[in-house]
Amino acid sequence: MTKKYWLMKSEPDTFSIDDLRERPDSKESWDGVRNYQARNFMRDEMKKGDLILFYHSSCKVPGIAGVAKVSMESHPDPTCWDKSSAYYDPKSTKESPRWFMVEVCFKKKFKSVIELSKLKELPELKDMILVQKGSRLSIQPVKKEHYDFIVNNLA
DNA sequence: GCCAACGTTGGC
DNA sequence: GCCAACGTTGGC
Numbered sequence: 001m002t003k004k005y006w007l008m009k010s011e012p013d014t015f016s017i018d019d020l021r022e023r024p025d026s027k028e029s030w031d032g033v034r035n036y037q038a039r040n041f042m043r044d045e046m047k048k049g050d051l052i053l054f055y056h057s058s059c060k061v062p063g064i065a066g067v068a069k070v071s072m073e074s075h076p077d078p079t080c081w082d083k084s085s086a087y088y089d090p091k092s093t094k095e096s097p098r099w100f101m102v103e104v105c106f107k108k109k110f111k112s113v114i115e116l117s118k119l120k121e122l123p124e125l126k127d128m129i130l131v132q133k134g135s136r137l138s139i140q141p142v143k144k145e146h147y148d149f150i151v152n153n154l155a
Numbered sequence: 156g157c158c159a160a161c162g163t164t165g166g167c
Numbered sequence: 168g169c170c171a172a173c174g175t176t177g178g179c
Contacts, residue, residue, distance in 0.1 A: 009177090035162075035175095058177050116178080134160040136176045 004050045005147040006041070007130060008068070008104070009057040009138040017054045017065040017109050026106035031077045032087045034099065038139035043074045043100040045141070052104060053142060053150065055130070056113060063115040064150065072103035110155045124149050 008030065010016065020028050033039055052068040076097035079087040092098035120131045129140045 011177090037162090062178070136161065138176080 001047060004045065004047065005053070005142040005144055006046060006050060006070075007053040007055050007064070007140050007142050009055045011058045012056040012065070013059065016056065017068075017106070020054070020068060020104070021106040021109065023106075027071050027103055029072075029077075029101050029103045031079045031101045033077070033101065033139065034087060034089070035138060037137055039100055041139050041141065042102045046070050046073065046102050048073055051107070051147065053147065057138075061113055061115055063113040063117075063119070064110070065113050066109035067107040067151070068104040069107050070102050071105035074100040074102050077101040114150065114154045118154070119150075 015028070020026060030042065033042065048070050050070040052070065053064045054066045054068050056062060056065045077087070077099040079085040080089040080092040080097070080099045081094065082088055087099075089098060116130070119125050119128070125131060125146055128142065128146050129135050129137060
């Protein structure tokens with residue numbers, strides 16, 4: 001089983017890479033995803049040990065803040081059954097859960113955020129989903145060569 | 156705060 | 168199954 005690479009977006013005002021590091025065991029369940037494409041990646045393809053670029057979105061300086069890894073593979077997201085949760089979904093049942101999450105673990109924080117504006121300038125990264133016009137996918141696969149380039153040359 | 160791009164919903 | 172209306176994402 002070869003390792004895969006991913007990018008996961010989070011709004012740092014809600015949950016930043018520092019928040020992840022400060023959690024117990026530096027682990028957190030990635031709950032609240034309510035997009036089918038993103039769900040399918042978590043449910044079907046993300047495997048324990050896969051590496052994740054932790055991306056800060058909807059903030060002053062959007063960009064990649066560090067690295068995490070998958071510490072537990074997919075299981076149902078319990079917030080979809082919680083009526084008091086913003087993520088409650090009455091169509092998701094215990095018998096047939098609709099939403100899934102993985103657990104991620106902090107690996108490292110980059111000295112500075114690798115800014116989206118910089119990523120967009122680099123010809124080596126022009127095929128990344130992240131930099132495509134109109135791309136909004138909050139969980140996306142990253143090619144190994146893109147991951148390696150970012151970690152080895154930009155971090 | 157604006158708005159383009161995209162996803163989802165629901166009437167037909 | 169089409170597609171208009173609506174809601175959301177997320178950079179700017």
